[in-house]
């Protein structure tokens with residue numbers, strides 16, 4: 001016997017009409033996260049085969065999508081805090097922590113925190129996907145490997161060492177190489193565009209975090225998160241996580 005197809009979620013009767021908005025917005029994010037991941041992967045492949053212009057093109061697309069995602073979260077501010085509470089309890093323990101794609105994007109940007117693997121302990125496929133990102137290439141290491149192949153005087157340790165473990169000497173040498181690019185952008189226009197597109201990506205991630213904190217504060221104040229964190233306090237602390245630190249540091253040494 002053929003069982004009747006399950007009704008799509010938008011035909012279900014949610015406890016509160018705003019739940020449709022809540023589900024739709026999360027699904028829209030996940031769709032766009034997929035395209036961002038593809039763009040970041042494509043950019044890394046271009047870096048690996050020595051095509052900085054094409055690598056820049058893919059980052060630019062990811063930046064444009066992030067700009068959209070930054071704006072999109074404010075739609076949730078049309079929800080009343082009391083309306084949200086009608087169905088918030090049912091979300092428990094579902095949470096933004098479960099977005100493996102968001103974590104993949106962070107890892108691809110070089111923000112790799114192995115501790116997040118255990119969030120997916122009960123979903124081996126997702127945990128494996130994240131483990132691959134943890135152990136696999138990321139934009140930061142591929143960028144410096146590309147610059148070395150293009151004969152920029154970046155020490156060989158830079159792409160293979162976590163930046164906070166680099167020796168002072170190698171860190172200073174990498175900064176000096178970046179400084180020359182930043183002092184003469186017209187002579188290094190393609191590489192310069194690529195570096196600045198990564199800064200744009202980092203900036204948009206920061207804007208997303210800021211807007212998420214604002215929306216969450218507005219809707220739940222200082223309540224705990226459904227994923228078990230302290231809520232807004234935890235989210236504010238994540239704003240300190242910034243990808244591509246050398247690209248920010250170079251501005252100080254110019």
Ligand code: HEM
Pocket residue numbers: 025026029030073076084095096097099102212215216219220224225226227228229230231232234235238
């Ligand atoms: C009513 C709206 C929302 C509220 C109240 C909310 C609340 C929270 C809270 C409290 C956390 C901290 C983790 C926890 O304990 O649950 C969190 C994390 C997160 N949320 Fe939201 N959120 C909302 C909308 C969204 C939307 C639309 C997205 C889109 C993808 C999203 C993605 C995330 C992600 C990725 C994290 C993990 C952040 C990190 O660890 O850096 N959230 N959210």
